[in-house]
Amino acid sequence: MDLSNRTVLVVGGTSGxxxxxxxxFAAAGSTVAVGGRSPQALAELAEEGFAAFSIDVTDSVSVASGRDAVLARYPDLDTVVTMSGVMLLEDLREPAHFEAAAATIDTNLLGTIRVIDAFTPHLVRRGAGTFLTVTSGIAFLPFPPMPSYAASKAGVHAYSEALRAQLAGTGVGVVELVPPAVATAGQEKVNPHALPLDDFATEVMHLLSQDPTPREILVKGVLMHRWAEREGTYDDLVAQRSRALAMLPGRHA
Known part of the structure; x- marks a missing residue:
């Protein structure tokens, strides 16, 4: 993928x-717009020179109006990144967890689908373009304290595969970014093994720039997650990660 001359919309690009x-993308020479919900973050990005659009992926009307505003300003938009996501702890023994599950699925999976649906006609009409979906290493190696997050990201992976198949021959590609734990928003304090954001982004941009662009963008730090079943390490790793259930209220290691 040539990163130097694209017109990119990053939905969920207000943080992390x-x-x-x-x-x-902007540093590489592309024109970049950002969509998100936080007025303060959007204002900050606008001060940096980005075009900023209010888009709430849980609201179909907001997604549609955001799309119209983006395409009015950038009719040559060729790359849509679906970054919006939430990570919430859930104790499945407590019925109250369902609220967190519903919010997670609505944002991470349905939100991704809403954005893709909104921009598919435009990209197909162009006959060229790219969707960059974002899943997680947790899609392939669950983190038990966050079951709906794992399920939502596994859903985005499967959806990305189907989308790629359905768009074959249209000129529109689908690339899946699979992050490991990345040190954003203080996560480096919670998870000392989280990959520094700068290192992660550098590796991602290098992989994206390859020709042909890989279907899955897998930094070295996520290979353990992605291929755990193939390598026969899945059960042991899930057992190790299950120790984190102790962080749930009322649970003990």
Whole structure:
């Protein structure tokens, strides 16, 4: 993928990985717009020179109006990144967890689908373009304290595979970014093994720039997760990660 002359929309680019990737695409020479829900973050990005659009992926009307505003300003948009996501702890023994599960699925999976649906006609009409979906190493190696997060990201993976098959021959590609734990929003304090954001973004941009672009963007730090079943390490790794259930209220190691 030539990163130097694209027109990119990063939905969910107001913080963390999305914000850093927006900056990296811009630094590579692409025109970059950012969509998100936080007015303060959008204002900050606008001060940096990004076009900022209010888009709430849980609201179909917001997604549609955001799409119309983006395409009015950038009719040559060729790359849509679906970054929006939430990570919530859930204790499946407590019925109250369902609220967190519903919010997670609505944002991570249905939100991704809403954005893709909104921009598919435009990209297909162009006859060229790319969807960059974002899953997680947790899609392939669950983190038991976050079951709906794992399920939602596994869903985005499967959806990305089906989308790629359905768009074959249209000129529109589908690339899946699979992050490991990345040190954003203080996660480096929670998870000392989290990959530094700068290192992660550098590796991602290198992989994206390859020709042909890989279907899955897998930094070295996520290979353990992605291929755990193939390597026969899945059961042991899930057992290790299950120790984190102690962080749930009322649970003990």
């Amino acid at each position: 990985i999305g914000r850093e990737l927006a900056r990296r």
